[in-house]
Amino acid sequence: MANVLVIDSRDTVGVALMDLPAGTAVELNGGRPTSLVTTELIPFGHKIALVAIGPGETIVKYGASIGVAVDDIQPGMSVHVHNLKSVRGAAR
Numbered sequence: 001m002a003n004v005l006v007i008d009s010r011d012t013v014g015v016a017l018m019d020l021p022a023g024t025a026v027e028l029n030g031g032r033p034t035s036l037v038t039t040e041l042i043p044f045g046h047k048i049a050l051v052a053i054g055p056g057e058t059i060v061k062y063g064a065s066i067g068v069a070v071d072d073i074q075p076g077m078s079v080h081v082h083n084l085k086s087v088r089g090a091a092r
Contacts, residue, residue: 002029004048008063013047013079015061020048026076039076047079059084 004014004026014028019041026036026048034050042048047061053073058065067086073079 001027002031003027005029006032006050008060010060010063012049012051012053012058012060013066014050016042016044016046016048019044037076039074040078042078047084049073049075049077049079051075053079 003017003020003024005017006014006028014026020026020038022038022040024038024042026034026038028034036050038048047059052075053059053069055069055071057069059067059069059079065087067084067088069083070085071083073083077083
């Protein structure tokens, strides 16, 4: 049964469909194979990194940019306000 939702093939994060304790094997919707394991608790509805994301790199959810990484983010880590800076509505 899927425990992480991914909408678009460009997504760098997925969304937890339930609380995922550290060490949980990630099962993507659609039965897509992955060897990804959570590295920390990912609460229901929160984002999980699907790939390595470096500082300043764009984070993509549902096929759209939701901001940039402010730290190194490794696959399986939580992606939230502590390591993501929203650029929506920011002055350019």
